[in-house]
Amino acid sequence: MAKNAVMADCDVDTPNLHLLLRPKIMETHAFYGMDKAKIDLERCNECYNCQNSCNFDAIDEHLIVNQHKCEGCGVCEYVCENDAIKMVTKISGNVFRSATNHGTMVHAELGIGEEVSGKLVSAVKERSRSIALENENDLLITDSPPGTGCPVLATITGAHLALIVTEPSLSGMHDLERVLQVTEHFEIPAIVCINKYDINENNSRTIEAFCHERNIEVAGKLPYYPSTNLAMMEETTIIEYSQNVLSEGIKALWGRVVSELDKEEEATALNEMMI
Structure with missing residues (x-):
C-alpha cells in the first residue's frame, strides 16, 4: 500500500519480515559488534x-x-x-539490502549469542535512511521489535510517527502503557491499533478508554481472522492473499497512518514511521 518507501526490519533478534516479502538479497555488509x-x-x-x-x-x-x-x-x-x-x-552479524515486490528492504541477522542488537538496529536504520535519501524515497517504514528495551529505543529514534499494535490481553495492555511512556518521553506522535480486538472485547474497551484519557487515537481495530495464518503459510501479505474484513481493516488503518503523517510539518522530506 505504501508508495515509494523503504522498509527496515529492525527486529534483528527474531526477524520475520522476510517470511512475507521474500526478499532477494542484493548486498551484504558485515556488522562488527563489541x-x-x-x-x-x-x-x-x-x-x-x-x-x-x-x-x-x-x-x-x-x-x-x-x-x-x-x-x-x-x-x-x-x-x-x-x-x-x-x-x-569481531563480526557479530550481517546487514542486508534486498529487493522485494514492494520496494527496497533492509534487514539483518544477529549472530548466535551476540548481545549487541541495539547497535545492529542502529546499523539497519542508518543503512535504510541512506538508501531512502539516495533514491529520494518519501517514506521509511521500520518494523520494531516488541518491548521497550534498547532495540526499541534504537528503532524509534528519529521517527515521525509510531503505530503501536497491541492486543486485548493483560500483557498487551501493560506493554502498550510502557511503549507510550517511551514515545511520550521522546516526543514522538503515536497512534494505536488493537489487533484481534474481538478475542476480549471488554479489554479492548479498556484500551480505548485508556487511550482516550491520554488523547491517543485508536486508529484501527482488527478482528481475529484465519486468513492471517493462511497468508503466512503462502508467504504473502494479507492484502495480497484475499479480500475480507481483515484486509479491508488494514487498508483503512493505513489510510489513517497516511493522514497522520500528512499532518506532520517536518523540515526533512523523508518521513519515518515505526510499527
Missing part, C-alpha cells in the same frame, strides 16, 4: 591476572577465552603484565 579478548599464548607468562579479574568467567584454566561469555570490558587487557591480550573486533 570487541572480544584474545590471548596470545606465546607471549603469556601464565600469571592468571586475567582469569582472576574477569567477572564473567570468560577465561578458563587453559587461558582460552570463551567468546560467548566475554563481554568486551577490556579488564583482562588492562591487568595483563606481558601485553599478551588484545581486544579484537
Whole structure:
C-alpha cells in the first residue's frame, strides 16, 4: 500500500519480515559488534591476572577465552603484565539490502549469542535512511521489535510517527502503557491499533478508554481472522492473499497512518514511521 518507501526490519533478534516479502538479497555488509579478548599464548607468562579479574568467567584454566561469555570490558587487557591480550573486533552479524515486490528492504541477522542488537538496529536504520535519501524515497517504514528495551529505543529514534499494535490481553495492555511512556518521553506522535480486538472485547474497551484519557487515537481495530495464518503459510501479505474484513481493516488503518503523517510539518522530506 505504501508508495515509494523503504522498509527496515529492525527486529534483528527474531526477524520475520522476510517470511512475507521474500526478499532477494542484493548486498551484504558485515556488522562488527563489541570487541572480544584474545590471548596470545606465546607471549603469556601464565600469571592468571586475567582469569582472576574477569567477572564473567570468560577465561578458563587453559587461558582460552570463551567468546560467548566475554563481554568486551577490556579488564583482562588492562591487568595483563606481558601485553599478551588484545581486544579484537569481531563480526557479530550481517546487514542486508534486498529487493522485494514492494520496494527496497533492509534487514539483518544477529549472530548466535551476540548481545549487541541495539547497535545492529542502529546499523539497519542508518543503512535504510541512506538508501531512502539516495533514491529520494518519501517514506521509511521500520518494523520494531516488541518491548521497550534498547532495540526499541534504537528503532524509534528519529521517527515521525509510531503505530503501536497491541492486543486485548493483560500483557498487551501493560506493554502498550510502557511503549507510550517511551514515545511520550521522546516526543514522538503515536497512534494505536488493537489487533484481534474481538478475542476480549471488554479489554479492548479498556484500551480505548485508556487511550482516550491520554488523547491517543485508536486508529484501527482488527478482528481475529484465519486468513492471517493462511497468508503466512503462502508467504504473502494479507492484502495480497484475499479480500475480507481483515484486509479491508488494514487498508483503512493505513489510510489513517497516511493522514497522520500528512499532518506532520517536518523540515526533512523523508518521513519515518515505526510499527
